[in-house]
Amino acid sequence: MTLDTRIFVLDKVDPHEVFRFCRDLLGAKDSHTFTDKQDSTYAGGEWAVRPDNPWTVSNDPGQGLPAWLMLYYRPDAPLRTPEQAAEHDEDCNLPDNDTYVAEWGTCDGTHHRRACWLTVSFDTAYGYSDERGYGCGDLHAEYVSRLGQWLDEGGVRWEWENEFTGEVHTGYSRLVELASGGFEASAWFRTTVLPAIAAEMGGAS
Template sequence: MTLDTRIFVLDKVDPQETFKFFRSLLGATDKHSFTDEQDKTYSKGEWSVSPDNPWTISNDPGQGLPGWLMLYYRPDAPLRTAEQAAEHDEDCNLPENSIYVEEWGPCDGTHHRRPCWLTVSIDTAYGYRDDRGFGCGDLHAEYVAKLGQWLDARGVRWEWENEFTGEVHTGYSRLIDLASGGFEASAWFRTSVLPVIEAEVRKGGLS
């Protein structure tokens, strides 16, 4: 089992530059391979590329990195506009007598995919533990915070999703929910992230 944490970048930013920065957080070097290609669609027994398909930049798995990094984007366009995110897809169009409709009612859009310029996904095994004592949640909290600071410096808005709860947050304060303790106890957190959280508290910007 793995923890998949997603960061939704809301404003325009260069996908390749963002991927390169996140690769540096993982400790990736030129020897660690990756792909950057348009997604394929499976239909009628074969795979093909449609002009409407998004693109994915992805580290190749099995290279000893602490997480599998994937970034989803469209060249010079949002990955998903607000109008596109509001549309129902095949997962929403369940039969009226479906057990899911009976339990939860018709889709109200709450669980639709987020509108964003691009999405970053980092996937790490639950059993991960590094030499600092960081587990997968601590590691992801650190990654979200460092990418968030990189985006903040460029005036780019962002959100992140806690896979444990399914909740989407802005800012740094709720990263504690993701971490198991190592991240919160680290000197880097106390000197680089905690002051930002305290500033959010003072201005009432917690989420």
């Protein structure tokens, strides 16, 4: 089992610049390979690349990095517009699916995929641990905060999703719910994240 933490970048950015920054977070070197290609869709009994399919740039798995990095985007276009995000898909509970509607209710759009310019995914095994005492949640909390601050410096809006709860958050204050303790005990948290949380709280008051 793995923890998949996603960051939704809301404003226009260069996806390859974001990918390079995230590779640096993981400590990736030139020897760590990656792929960048348009996604294929299964339809009519075969896989095919269609003009409207999104793209994925991702590190190849199994290279010893602390997380599998994937970034989903479209060249010079949002990954998903607000109008596209509002549309129901095959995963939605709709009135013509009586079994699921009876159990879960009709889809109200709350759990639709997010409207965003691109999505970054960090995927790490639940059993991850490192010499700092970080587990997978601590590691991802650090990645989210470092990427978030880099985006903040460029005036780019972002959100992140806690896979443990399914909730989407803005800013840093809820990162402690993702971490298991190592992150909160680190110097990085005390000197960088706590001031960012304090700034958020001050802005909200």
